[in-house]
Amino acid sequence: MDATEHLQLGGTGSTLSPSGLLQEVRDEAEALPPMKNEMVGRKHPARGVLVSRSQPTIVFLTVCTEKREPWLAQKVVQESLEEVWRSADTWLVGYYLLMPDHLHLFCAPRDVNFSFQQWLAYWKSQFKRNHRDQPWRFQRDGWDTRLRRSESYTDKWNYIRENPVRKGLVAKPDDWPFWGMLNILPW
Numbered sequence: 635m636d637a638t639e640h641l642q643l644g645g646t647g648s649t650l651s652p653s654g655l656l657q658e659v660r661d662e663a664e665a666l667p668p669m670k671n672e673m674v675g676r677k678h679p680a681r682g683v684l685v686s687r688s689q690p691t692i693v694f695l696t697v698c699t700e701k702r703e704p705w706l707a708q709k710v711v712q713e714s715l716e717e718v719w720r721s722a723d724t725w726l727v728g729y730y731l732l733m734p735d736h737l738h739l740f741c742a743p744r745d746v747n748f749s750f751q752q753w754l755a756y757w758k759s760q761f762k763r764n765h766r767d768q769p770w771r772f773q774r775d776g777w778d779t780r781l782r783r784s785e786s787y788t789d790k791w792n793y794i795r796e797n798p799v800r801k802g803l804v805a806k807p808d809d810w811p812f813w814g815m816l817n818i819l820p821w
Contacts (some may be wrong), residue, residue, distance in 0.1 A: 638809035690821050692728070692742050692781045693750060694790055697758075700771035704734035707803075707812045714764055722757040728819035731794050732812035733801070737777055738794045740787060742819045750778065784821035 699706055705821055712732055719727040723744055730739035744748070760774050796808035 681789070688818075689743065692740055692787055692819050692821065694779045694781060695737075695739050695741060695754070695776050696736055696778075697754075697776040698736040698773045700773055702735040703769075703771075705768075706732045706737055706769050707734045709811070711770070712812050714761060716814065716816060718760045718764065719758050722753060722760060725750065725753040726817040726819065729791050729794075729815045730813060731797065731810075733797055734803075738797075739765055740781075740819055741789070742817075745749075754778075764812075786820070787821060 666807060705711065715730075715732070715737075719730075725741045725748070726744050728740040728742065740755075741750075753789070754776055762771065781790070795810075796805040798804045799807055804810045
């Protein structure tokens with residue numbers, strides 16, 4: 635059918651050229667309210683992490699301090715978090731980096747009977763309990779992303795290591811002392 639032919643619409647008796655039909659569909663689509671999944675952006679990440687038995691499960695997590703208060707980049711906090719993560723070992727922490735008001739880490743399940751959300755809530759509560767005398771609090775949730783490829787782990791880690799440089803806190807990534815690796819997370 636070329637552009638000069640007309641289409642017969644499902645028994646309505648009306649005929650429209652292809653361009654007329656396209657305009658009618660556009661007009662009807664514009665009149666509809668947006669569907670929920672078409673709304674721009676998410677306020678919160680989808681809940682839950684799919685743990686796959688057919689490929690490694692490595693999660694990239696960002697957690698912010700409450701009200702983005704800049705208290706994380708301290709040796710005492712780093713040591714305390716490492717201790718809490720070692721004891722909360724149902725998920726294993728790989729590389730991590732602490733910025734003044736947020737942290738990034740990679741983790742993987744060691745015990746599939748404990749969900750990612752349970753683990754996250756547990757280590758945050760343990761940290762809070764260990765520092766009742768301090769105003770150090772985390773935001774309730776974090777932002778997590780399950781990595782799909784081994785390259786993602788390396789690429790994301792290299793990008794994260796540059797955060798202190800991008801923020802003007804140090805000249806080179808190796809100058810930033812608030813990072814480490816607790817476990818090797820094999821892909």
